[in-house]
Amino acid sequence: MVLTIDWELVLFLVFSVVEVACAILTVTSKRLVRAAFWLFLTLVTISGIYILLRAEFVALIQILVYAGAVPVLLLFGIMLTRRKMLEEGETPEAK
Amino acid sequence: MTGSLLTPSLVGLCRSLTEILLGIVKALFDALSLPGVGSWFVSPGVVVFFTYLIACLVMVIWAMLINLLTMLWVERKLYSRIQDRYGIMLSFPWPWSKRYKRGITNMGWGFLQNVADGVKLLQKENMTPATADKLLFHAAPALLVSSTVMVFAVFPFSENFYYAKVSLGVLFILAALSIGPFSIILAGYSANNKYTLIGGLRAAAMMLSYEIPMILCVIAVVVLNGTLDPFEMVAIQERPLMGTILPSWNVFSPPQMLGFVIFFIAIVAELERIPFDIPEADAELVEGWTTEYSGMRFGFLYGFKWLRQFAASGLLVVLFLGGWNGPIIATPELLGYPIPILPQEFWLLIKIYVVAMIITWISWSIPRVRADQVLKIGWSRLIPLALLTILGAAVFKTMGWF
Amino acid sequence: MAEFWVNMGPQHPMTHGLWNLRIKVDGETIVDAEPILGYLHRGVEKISEVREFQKVIVLTDRLCYVSSITWSHAYCLAVEELMGIEIPERAKYLRVISLEIQRIASHLMWLAAYGADIGLLTMLLYALRERELFLDLIEIMAGLRLNSNYMRVGGVRNDVPADFEKSCQKVITHFRKKLDDYQDMMENSKTFLMRTQDVGKLSKEDAINWGVTGPNLRGSGSNVDLRRTIPYEVYDQISWEPAVEKECDCYARSIVRMREMRESCNIVLDALKKMPPGMCRMKPPRRAEGEAFRVTEDSRGEALFYVAGDGDDRPYRVKIRSPIFCTLGAVPQMMRGHKVADVVTIMGSIDICVGEIDK
Numbered sequence: 066m067v068l069t070i071d072w073e074l075v076l077f078l079v080f081s082v083v084e085v086a087c088a089i090l091t092v093t094s095k096r097l098v099r100a101a102f103w104l105f106l107t108l109v110t111i112s113g114i115y116i117l118l119r120a121e122f123v124a125l126i127q128i129l130v131y132a133g134a135v136p137v138l139l140l141f142g143i144m145l146t147r148r149k150m151l152e153e154g155e156t157p158e159a160k
Numbered sequence: 161m162t163g164s165l166l167t168p169s170l171v172g173l174c175r176s177l178t179e180i181l182l183g184i185v186k187a188l189f190d191a192l193s194l195p196g197v198g199s200w201f202v203s204p205g206v207v208v209f210f211t212y213l214i215a216c217l218v219m220v221i222w223a224m225l226i227n228l229l230t231m232l233w234v235e236r237k238l239y240s241r242i243q244d245r246y247g248i249m250l251s252f253p254w255p256w257s258k259r260y261k262r263g264i265t266n267m268g269w270g271f272l273q274n275v276a277d278g279v280k281l282l283q284k285e286n287m288t289p290a291t292a293d294k295l296l297f298h299a300a301p302a303l304l305v306s307s308t309v310m311v312f313a314v315f316p317f318s319e320n321f322y323y324a325k326v327s328l329g330v331l332f333i334l335a336a337l338s339i340g341p342f343s344i345i346l347a348g349y350s351a352n353n354k355y356t357l358i359g360g361l362r363a364a365a366m367m368l369s370y371e372i373p374m375i376l377c378v379i380a381v382v383v384l385n386g387t388l389d390p391f392e393m394v395a396i397q398e399r400p401l402m403g404t405i406l407p408s409w410n411v412f413s414p415p416q417m418l419g420f421v422i423f424f425i426a427i428v429a430e431l432e433r434i435p436f437d438i439p440e441a442d443a444e445l446v447e448g449w450t451t452e453y454s455g456m457r458f459g460f461l462y463g464f465k466w467l468r469q470f471a472a473s474g475l476l477v478v479l480f481l482g483g484w485n486g487p488i489i490a491t492p493e494l495l496g497y498p499i500p501i502l503p504q505e506f507w508l509l510i511k512i513y514v515v516a517m518i519i520t521w522i523s524w525s526i527p528r529v530r531a532d533q534v535l536k537i538g539w540s541r542l543i544p545l546a547l548l549t550i551l552g553a554a555v556f557k558t559m560g561w562f
Numbered sequence: 563m564a565e566f567w568v569n570m571g572p573q574h575p576m577t578h579g580l581w582n583l584r585i586k587v588d589g590e591t592i593v594d595a596e597p598i599l600g601y602l603h604r605g606v607e608k609i610s611e612v613r614e615f616q617k618v619i620v621l622t623d624r625l626c627y628v629s630s631i632t633w634s635h636a637y638c639l640a641v642e643e644l645m646g647i648e649i650p651e652r653a654k655y656l657r658v659i660s661l662e663i664q665r666i667a668s669h670l671m672w673l674a675a676y677g678a679d680i681g682l683l684t685m686l687l688y689a690l691r692e693r694e695l696f697l698d699l700i701e702i703m704a705g706l707r708l709n710s711n712y713m714r715v716g717g718v719r720n721d722v723p724a725d726f727e728k729s730c731q732k733v734i735t736h737f738r739k740k741l742d743d744y745q746d747m748m749e750n751s752k753t754f755l756m757r758t759q760d761v762g763k764l765s766k767e768d769a770i771n772w773g774v775t776g777p778n779l780r781g782s783g784s785n786v787d788l789r790r791t792i793p794y795e796v797y798d799q800i801s802w803e804p805a806v807e808k809e810c811d812c813y814a815r816s817i818v819r820m821r822e823m824r825e826s827c828n829i830v831l832d833a834l835k836k837m838p839p840g841m842c843r844m845k846p847p848r849r850a851e852g853e854a855f856r857v858t859e860d861s862r863g864e865a866l867f868y869v870a871g872d873g874d875d876r877p878y879r880v881k882i883r884s885p886i887f888c889t890l891g892a893v894p895q896m897m898r899g900h901k902v903a904d905v906v907t908i909m910g911s912i913d914i915c916v917g918e919i920d921k
Contacts, residue, residue, distance in 0.1 A: 098349055102296055105342060125331045133338035137364055140345050144361055243687040354568070434681055435753065438903065527753045528681025530903045532590070 077117055084110040097143050101136045108132040169320045174215040178207055216313075219323045223312040224467065231466045231516060232274045238517055239524040248273035281459035289351055289452050296350035301457045303343035308464050310336040311471040316390050318484045318504035329390040330382070333475055334375060337430065337468070341367040344449055347461070351452035360449035362438055362531050369538040370429035370436075376546035377423040380553040381410055381479045394483030409482035415552025420480045422546050427472045427519070429538065431465060434523040438531045473515040477508060481515075484508040565593060570905065572601050578675055579916025583905070590901045595894040599887075602920035610880045615641050615715055615850070618877065623709040625882065626918035629668035629861040631660050631700075633918065634713040636858040637880075639794060640867035641715045644854035645847055652840035653717035654795045658833045659730075660703055660712055661795075662826040666737075667696040668861035669819045669826075673744070676816070676910040680757055685744070692740055695733045702726060717843030727834045734827045745820050758812040762896045762908035765810055772895075773888035776863025777822060778912055781815035783808045788859035800832045812911035819913070848875045855881075862886055862913055884918040 084107055091103040108131045115124035182201050189198035200206065233248070240247025251268025253259035259267070288297055314329040316322035326332055341364040348360015382388055385396050393410075401408040411420045429436040450461045477483060484504035502510075529537070571582040582598040606625060610618040622637040623630040635657060642649065670693040677685025697707040703722055704712035712719050748754050764774065769782045779786060787804035789797040805821035807814035850871035857866045863885025872878040889912055896908055 096293070098293065098296065098346075102299065102346065121326070121328055122331070125328055125335045128335040129331070129338050133335065133342065134368070137342050137345060137368060140342075140349070141361070141364075144349070144357070239684075243684050244691060245687065434683075437681055524684050526682065527677075527751065527757055529753055530757060530901060532901060533756055 073117060077114065080110045080113045080117070084114070098140065101139045101143070104139065105132055105136040108135070170218065170322060171211060171215050174218065175207070175211045178210040178214055182207060182210065215323055219312055220309065222317075223470075224309065227470055228463060228467050229271070229274050231470050231513075232463065233271050234513060234517060235466065235520045236273070237270060238520050242521070242524050250276055278459060278463070281456050284455040286455035286457060289353070291352045292452065293350040293352070296346045297452075300343045300347035300350060301453065301460045303339060303346070305460050305464055307336050307339035307343070308467050308471065311474075314390075315471065315474055316394075316478075316483075317508055319391070321505055325391065327389045330378060330388045330393070330475070330479070333471065334378065337471065338371060340430070340468070341371075347453070348449035351449075353452055356449050356451050359451075363432065363449055366432075366436060366438065366531070366534055366538070367430055369535055370426045370542070373422050373538065373542040373546040374426035374430065376543070377419040377426065377549060378479065380415060380419045380546070380549040383550060383553045384410065384413065384416065384557055386557075390478050390483070393478060394485065397482040398485050406487065407482055407485050409480065409485070411480040413556060415549050415556060416480060418545060418552070419549040420476075422542055422549065423476060423480065425542065427476060428522065429534070431469050431472060431519070433469075433519060435526050435529050436534050437528045438534060469516055469519065470512065473512045473519070474508075476515055477511045481511050568902075578909075578914050579919075581914075581916050581919070583909070585897065585902070585905060587902055592897045592900055592902060592905065595897045595905075597890045597893060599890070599916075599919055602916045604921065606921045607880050607882060610877055612876060614848075614875050615846070615877060618880065619711060619713055619715075620709075623711055624917065625884075625921060626860070626862070626915040627709060628671045628915050628917075629664055630709045631664040631712055632668075632858065632860045633865060634711075635661060636856060636860065636865045636867045637869070638713045638715050639856040639858060640854050640869040641850070641877075642846070643856055644852055644869050644871055645715070645850045647716065647844070647846055649717045649844060650841045651796075651838050652721075653842050653844075655833050655837040656703075656718045656722065656842055657713070658795050658797065658800070659722075659830055659837075660700070660710075660718065662829045662833070663696055663699050663703075665861045666823050666826045667693050667700070669823050670696065672819060672910075672913045676913075679906045679910040680754065682747075682751075682754070685747070688740075688744065692737055695737065699730060699733060702729060714843055716846040717841070719843070721842040730830060730834060734831060738824070738827060741820065741823060745817075748816065748820070755813065757907055758816060758911070759809075760811050761900060761904050762812045762911060763810045764892060764896050768892065768895065769810070772892035774863070774892055775885050775888070776860065777805075777818045778815055778863065778889055780804065780806045781818045782810040788857060788864060792857065794856070794858060796833070796836075799836065800829055802829050802832070812907050815911045849873055850875075860885060860918075862915065862918070863889070865918075882918075882921055884921070886912065886914055887919045890914075890919065 087103045087107040087110065091100050091107060094100040094103060108127060112124040112127040112132065115121075115127060179202075185201050186198040189195070189201065237247045248270035249266050249268055250270055250273040252265060252272055253268065288294060311333050313323050314326045314332045316325075316329070344367070345360045345364045348356045348358075348363070351357075381393075385393050387393060387396070397407055397409050399408050400406070401412055406412070410416045450458055453461055484507050486501055486507050565586055565588045567584050567586050569582060569584055572580050580601040582601070584596045584598065585592050586594040604624075606621045610621055613621070618637065619634050622634045625633045670689045674686045674689035674693070677683065677689065700710055700712075701707050703726070704710035704719065706712075764778070764782050766782045766784050769779050770784065774782075775786070775788075783806065785804060785806045788794075790804055802825050805818045805825060807818050851873040853868070853870040855866060855868035857864050859865075864883070865885060866881075866883035868879070868881040868883075869877050870879040893908070893912070897905060900908070
C-alpha cells in the first residue's frame with residue numbers, strides 16, 4: 066500500500082464534517098451560550114476551508130471579524146437582556 | 161548586525177536532524193530485514209512531516225518553556241526591586257559549590273521559583289463546580305492557550321528563526337490575539353458565579369474596545385510600509401534614516417510616534433495589566449473571571465498572560481522598533497567577513513524584554529482605573545488619535561517623506 | 563438589568579476586617595447599601611466587668627488592634643476621672659508621645675491598605691516599610707510592637723531610655739522625606755485623582771448629623787479636633803495645627819490624613835523637647851465608686867469611654883463609643899449613585915477597623 070493520500074481532500078472532508086455538525090448543533094442547542102460556542106467553531110472551520118481554497122486573507126479576516134467579534138456580540142446580547150440567568154446564581158438573602 | 165544564529169532556517173536545521181534520525185530508523189529496520197518499511201520511513205512525505213513536527217516542538221519549547229519562564233522571572237524580580245525587597249530567590253546551587261553542601265536553596269537567582277510554582281499547580285486538584293457548564297468550562301482555557309501559542313507559528317525571531325513564512329504574518333498575529341475576549345466570556349459565564357460573570361463581561365468589553373485602536377495603529381504602519389509581511393517590514397526598517405547611521409525604525413517617523421504610544425497603551429489594556437486591571441484583581445472580584453479555576457487550568461490562564469505579553473511586545477517591536485535590527489547601521493569587517501555585533505535573535509529579545517520591563521514598571525506604579533473610565537479613555541480618546549495617525553501616515557506616504 | 567443584592571464579605575479581600583457589606587446594584591450603579599456587623603464581637607464590655615481596673619487594659623488594647631494605644635488611653639482617662647487622681651507631668655508627656663507615634667503608625671496602615679485597594683500595590687509595601695520604623699519606636703518604649711500594653715491607670719508602664727530622643731529624631735527626619743514622596747505620588751497621579759475626586763461626597767451638615775468625627779469630619783470642612791476643642795493631657799502646651807480640607811470627597815480625606823501624619827511628627831518632637839523629669843506612673847487606688855466618661859481623639863475619630871464603679875475593684879459597667887460605628891451609618895448615603903468599583907475607594911477612605919466597631 067503506497068500512501069499517496071490526497072491530504073487536501075482529507076482536510077476538506079474533516080473541515081466540512083466538523084463545520085456542518087457545529088452548524089447543526091448551533092441551531093438545535095437548547096442552551097444559548099453553547100449555541101454561541103458552536104457558532105464560533107463553525108466560523109473557525111469555515112476559515113480553514115478558505116485557506117484550502119488559497120484565500121488566506123479572507124480566512125484571517127474571517128477569524129478577526131467573525132470568530133473574534135460576532136459570538137462575543139451574541140453573548141453580550143444574551144447577558145444584558147436575560148434577567149433570569151443572573152438570578153439563578155443568587156445567594157439566598159440573609160434575613 | 162546582519163548575522164543570525166541559525167544559518168539555514170529553523171526548518172532547514174530540523175530537516176537535517178530528521179534525516180539523520182530517520183536514517184537511523186531505516187538502518188534499524190534494514191537490520192531487521194524489513195527493507196520496505198525502512199524505505200517508507202525516508203520517503204519525502206514522512207521526512208517533511210517529521211521535519212515540521214520537530215520544528216513545531218522546538219518553537220513551542222522555545223516560546224513556552226524558555227521565554228515564558230524568563231518573562232515571569234523578569235517581571236517578578238523587577239517589581240520586587242521596585243518594592244524594595246529581594247524578590248524570588250529559589251535556586252539550585254551548583255553541585256560543586258559550598259552552598260550545595262549546606263543545602264541552601266533560597267539565596268540565589270530565583271529562576272526556579274516559576275518552575276516550582278508550575279509543579280505546585282500541576283499537583284493540585286482540578287475542581288469543576290457542580291453547577292458549571294462542563295463543556296464550556298473545559299473549553300475556555302483550551303481556547304485561550306491555543307490561540308496564544310498560535311502566534312508563535314508565524315512570529316519570526318530573526319531572518320532564519322521562524323516556523324512559517326506567511327506573507328500575512330501581522331494579520332495572523334492580530335487574528336490569533338482577537339480570540340481572547342471570547343474565551344474570557346466563556347470562562348466567566350461557565351463557572352455559574354455572579355462575580356465571574358461580571359468580571360468576564362467587563363474583561364471582554366475592555367479588550368474589544370481596545371482592540372480597535374490597536375488595529376488602527378497597525379493599519380497606519382501598514383499604510384506607511386505597504387506590506388503585512390513581518391520579514392519585509394523589518395527589511396524596510398533596516399535602511400539608514402535619512403543619511404544618518406541610525407536605522408529608520410518606524411517609531412522615528414512623526415505619525416508613528418503617536419501610533420507607538422497609542423499601540424503601547426492598547427497593548428497594556430489588552431493584556432489586562434494594572435492600569436487597566438478592572439476585570440481581574442479588582443478588590444471586589446477576587447480573581448475576576450478566573451476565580452473558579454484551580455490547578456493547572458488556573459496556571460494556564462494566569463501564566464499565559466505573560467506569554468501574551470511576550471507576543472504583544474514582540475508585535476510592537478517588529479512593527480515599530482525595527483525587529484531584529486541593531487541600533488546602528490554599521491557592520492564591522494574582519495578580513496572581508498562581516499562580524500555581527502550581536503546575533504539578530506539577541507537584538508529582538510533585548511528589545512522585547514525592555515518593552516516588557518517598561519510595561520511591568522508602569523503596571524506596578526499606577527493605581528487602577530475604574531471600569532467606566534477605562535472604556536471612556538478607549539473610545540473617546542484613543543480612537544480619534546489612532547485615526548489621526550492613519551491620516552498622518554497616508555499624508556507622509558503620498559508626499560514621499562520618510 | 564435587574565437590581566439584585568450583592569454580598570461583599572464576610573470573607574473578602576477588600577474588607578479590612580470581618581464584616582459584611584450588602585450592596586444593591588442596578589447594573590453597575592449602587593442603589594442601596596447595608597452593612598452587617600457583629601462577626602468580630604468579643605464581648606469586651608462584659609468581660610471588663612469581671613476584671614480589675616488595671617487588667618482591663620489588655621482588653622482595650624485589642625479593641626482596635628491597629629491603633630491600640632489610643633483606645634487604652636481613653637479608658638485610662640475615664641478611670642482616672644472616676645477615681646479622681648492626677649497623674650505626674652512626665653507621664654502626660656510620655657502618653658502624648660506614644661499616642662502620636664501610634665497615630666502615625668495607624669495612618670500608615672491606612673495608607674498601605676488604601677493603596678492596595680486602589681491598585682497601587684507598591685504603596686502597600688512602601689507604607690508598611692515606614693510603619694516598621696514606628697513600630698520599632700513603640701517597641702523601644704513599651705516592649706511590644708502591636709498591642710503594646712503601655713498605658714496604665716495612673717501613668718504609663720515604664721520610662722523611655724536616654725537615647726530615645728535621638729532615635730525619634732532619626733526616624734522622623736527620614737520619614738518626613740518619604741512622606742513628601744508619597745504625598746507627591748498621590749497628588750500628581752492622574753489616575754489617583756480620577757479615582758478619588760468627587761467620589762463619596764459627605765457634606766458638612768450630613769457628617770455632623772450622622773455623628774461622623776475625626777479625619778472623616780475634618781475632610782468635610784468642619785474644624786473639630788478634640789485635641790484642640792477639649793484639650794486633654796498636654797495638648798494645649800504643644801504647638802500644632804489640626805488639618806482641615808474643604809471638599810468632602812475621598813481625596814480630601816486622604817489629604818487630611820497625610821497632613822495629620824506631618825503634624826504628629828511635629829508634636830512628637832515638640833513633646834520630647836518639653837518633657838520634664840519626674841515619675842512616669844503613680845499608684846491608683848484600688849476601688850472606685852461613681853461614674854465618669856471621657857472623650858478623646860482616636861486615629862479614627864471620637865472615642866468615648868463611660869466607666870461606672872460601685873465601690874468594688876472592678877468596673878460595674880464600661881461603655882465604649884466607636885467613631886467608625888457611627889460613620890457606617892453614613893455609608894449608604896455616600897455610596898448611592900456611584901459605581902461598584904467605587905465601593906472600595908469609599909470604604910478605604912473611611913479607614914475601617916472592625917475591632918472597634920464590634921468590640
